Amino acid sequence: MEEKLIVYGTSWCGSSRRARQLLDSHNIAYQWIDIDEDRVARSRVEEINHGNRSVPTLIFPDGSILVEPSDKVLAEKLGVPPPKSLF
Template identity: 40%
Template sequence: MGEIVLYGADWCGDCRRAKAWLREHEVPFTEVDVERDDVARDRAVELAGGRKNIPVIVLPDGAVLVEPTNVQLAEAVRV
């Protein structure tokens, strides 16, 4: 499986939960901080179809999850 990209922010509870879940299941991912990077923030909104919710998680196959639950994460990465 290729790399997962997570667009999020430190203050975001759902982002912290998703990152913790990915780490707990040893799923490699790259974190992009939308709070400090305007281009990344714009990209996350674009990927999320105009929604401003985070985290926005891009899977290796190009699929995008917006504010996924742990169950949705598990289904998406097949842990």
């Protein structure tokens, strides 16, 4: 089991950036791993997602996993308010 939140993503993925922005805005500690730069991490994401490179993939300290969560779902999991919609 992980000791802290791990976020697997890519630098070019908008969903990965949004997840990181939500975590950062609430000062939530996490380990960022770019699967484009880490072959072992890429394999781990593929294993979790049945061969797919779905990002962001978040692994929580309790062992639970969220894959490509919406801001609302991620905020609920973290127990923080969701970001305000721009629309």
